[in-house]
Amino acid sequence: MPEKPSPPRSANRTTGQSQSPPQSYADLTSRTRAAAIEYVTKLEWQITPVHGVRWLTDEGGTLFPVCTCREGPRCHSIGKHPVLKDFRTTKSAGTPAEVDALWAEAQRVSRGGPLNVGLVTGKASSVFALDIDRRLDEEGHVKGDGAVTVQRLEMDLG
Numbered sequence: 512m513p514e515k516p517s518p519p520r521s522a523n524r525t526t527g528q529s530q531s532p533p534q535s536y537a538d539l540t541s542r543t544r545a546a547a548i549e550y551v552t553k554l555e556w557q558i559t560p561v562h563g564v565r566w567l568t569d570e571g572g573t574l575f576p577v578c579t580c581r582e583g584p585r586c587h588s589i590g591k592h593p594v595l596k597d598f599r600t601t602k603s604a605g606t607p608a609e610v611d612a613l614w615a616e617a618q619r620v621s622r623g624g625p626l627n628v629g630l631v632t633g634k635a636s637s638v639f640a641l642d643i644d645r646r647l648d649e650e651g652h653v654k655g656d657g658a659v660t661v662q663r664l665e666m667d668l669g
Contacts (some may be wrong), residue, residue: 540626544614547608547628557605557635559598560617563625565588593629594621595627603631 542564543546550556562579569575572629578586580594594617595602604610632640 515606517596540614540618543626543628544610547604547610547614549614550628550630551605551610552607555605555636556638557603557631558610559603559625559629560594560621561625561629562590562594562621563587565624574637580623590627591629594626598629603635657660 514589542562547558547560550558564576565579566574567577575584576589577584578589578592580586580592586592593602595613602613602616604613614626630638630640634636639663643661645653645657646655648654
């Protein structure tokens, strides 16, 4: 896997100040936890907490995302990967009580950063997911387009 480029040099020398989110991280995490409970109760999905995103500003005032994981600005999957190990087996939730327990554990592991909700796909939730992102080459030209590939598959296979 090619290495993700680092943020611009000025972004590495932040002012140390987080950009104020529209609400506090505690409010955001509470709302995300509430959404997770809704997913497990109404849709019967298995969920797991995933790292969130903090928005920082560089010296010029430009916002840039930083993952709440230990990799921070060098993370290859900002705000999209599980906080807890073994999320497919023992660290997913299917009841409100399990959501509460996992959210509390994830808050300790993530050092209080904001959390997102991750859907455990496959048999656990009866959900199949297909990611159809575009791939770009080093110059920024489209190298592979997932949407076009899916259209070709539909035409070939019906």
